[in-house]
Amino acid sequence: MGQLVLAAKVSHVPSLMLSEAEGSPLKAAREGAVNALRELGRRAREREVSTFVVFDTHWLSNFGYHINANAHHRGAFTSHEAPQMIQDLGYDLPGDPRLAEAIAAEAAKGGLNVLAHKVASLGLEYGTIVPMHYMNADGHAKVVSVATPLFTSPEESRILGEAVRRAVEASGERVALIASGSLSHRLWPNRKLGPEAWTSVASEFNRQVDLRVLELWQQGRYREFIDMLPDYATKCNGEGGMADTIMLFAALGWYGYQGRAEQLCDYFPSSGSGQVNVEFHVAA
Numbered sequence: 642m643g644q645l646v647l648a649a650k651v652s653h654v655p656s657l658m659l660s661e662a663e664g665s666p667l668k669a670a671r672e673g674a675v676n677a678l679r680e681l682g683r684r685a686r687e688r689e690v691s692t693f694v695v696f697d698t699h700w701l702s703n704f705g706y707h708i709n710a711n712a713h714h715r716g717a718f719t720s721h722e723a724p725q726m727i728q729d730l731g732y733d734l735p736g737d738p739r740l741a742e743a744i745a746a747e748a749a750k751g752g753l754n755v756l757a758h759k760v761a762s763l764g765l766e767y768g769t770i771v772p773m774h775y776m777n778a779d780g781h782a783k784v785v786s787v788a789t790p791l792f793t794s795p796e797e798s799r800i801l802g803e804a805v806r807r808a809v810e811a812s813g814e815r816v817a818l819i820a821s822g823s824l825s826h827r828l829w830p831n832r833k834l835g836p837e838a839w840t841s842v843a844s845e846f847n848r849q850v851d852l853r854v855l856e857l858w859q860q861g862r863y864r865e866f867i868d869m870l871p872d873y874a875t876k877c878n879g880e881g882g883m884a885d886t887i888m889l890f891a892a893l894g895w896y897g898y899q900g901r902a903e904q905l906c907d908y909f910p911s912s913g914s915g916q917v918n919v920e921f922h923v924a925a
Contacts, residue, residue: 643812645923646688648893649681650820650886652916653699653771655726656839667839675775677905677918681817682776684920690817692737692783693776694744694805696888698822698881699768700788706748706801707788709765710741710757714784716764732770737783740812744785747804753797755804768821782817787888789822789881795871798884802891809892818892820885824851824908824915825877834912843913847877851908851915858902858919867896880914893921900924 652674660671685693700707714734720727741757748755765773769786777784787801809816825847829838842848850873857866867890874883890898900922908917 643809643814643816645806645809645818645892646815647681647685647690647817648889648921648923649817650889650917650919650921651678651681651772652823652911652918653768653821654823654911654914654916655720655723655767655771656911657771657775658730659726670839671909673906674909674916674918678772678775680905681918681920682778685776685817686781688815690782690815692740692785692814693773693817693819694740694785694787694809695769695772695819695821696787696789696885697766697768698789698885700766700786701881702788702790703792704790706753706755706790706793706797708741708745708755708757709736709763709786710738710759711736711761711763712738712759714765714786718764718767718770720767727767727771730770730774732765732773734773734777734780735783737785737814740783740808740814740816741785743808743812744787744805747808748801751800751804753800753804755801772819772821776819789884791881793882793884795874795882795887798882798887799891799895802888805888806892806894818889820889822880822883822885823911824854824917826880826914827878829913838912840910841913842910842915844877848915850877855904855908855917855919859904861899861901863890863898864896889921893923
């Protein structure tokens with residue numbers, strides 16, 4: 642039997658990379674968030690994680706759900722969105738075709754059309770690459786990346802998250818689930834992309850809701866959070882419709898989840914969005 646041994650909601654913003662670049666105006670500005678990702682990687686190794694499954698809100702699909710089922714992920718990534726921030730970032734990570742295909746098969750049982758792809762030229766997006774850069778840099782664990790459809794529903798994302806949990810438990814793998822995306826995701830307009838873009842959230846309403854969400858998580862009030870999640874995703878400009886978070890909570894057991902949320906870094910803004918790294922502890 643496989644086992645879910647780690648689950649987390651994490652940031653993948655390009656400013657994490659700038660925070661480590663010599664001469665960058667953001668040098669060390671994201672140190673807390675970077676250290677949190679590295680700590681999650683340390684915990685994954687300590688718990689003998691064999692596969693990371695990443696719900697990637699930066700791999701956006703117009704047509705359905707997709708999974709990168711390649712046996713190996715290798716390349717050099719430059720962001721088309723922000724090439725000044727992520728440039729020639731190399732990655733060399735093993736894949737897990739068996740688990741990827743099992744997730745697709747389990748989703749099909751729930752009536753969801755999910756395609757698992759083995760295409761050598763299908764690379765990873767930075768929603769997977771950036772967290773893995775800090776959590777799995779040496780490729781000690783395999784990686785499965787799951788795309789986020791633009792035209793989906795919370796109900797469909799829940800079906801996929803539940804399918805992931807069933808596939809994990811049948812797999813024989815020790816799995817870490819990573820929901821890779823922001824909290825609120827309203828970005829600053831181009832004319833305001835000055836220093837304030839790195840120091841404040843673009844909407845005070847969004848910031849206040851983000852902070853309330855973190856309170857609910859820390860207090861274990863997950864039912865209230867889940868019930869507000871569809872409105873949260875819509876009204877606070879959720880990245881990828883917050884499908885990563887929906888899939889994560891579905892895999893954790895939805896209303897049945899009672900584990901502890903451990904916030905590993907301070908809440909921080911990036912380009913106007915709200916960011917955080919949180920582990921949701923799962924039973925041994």
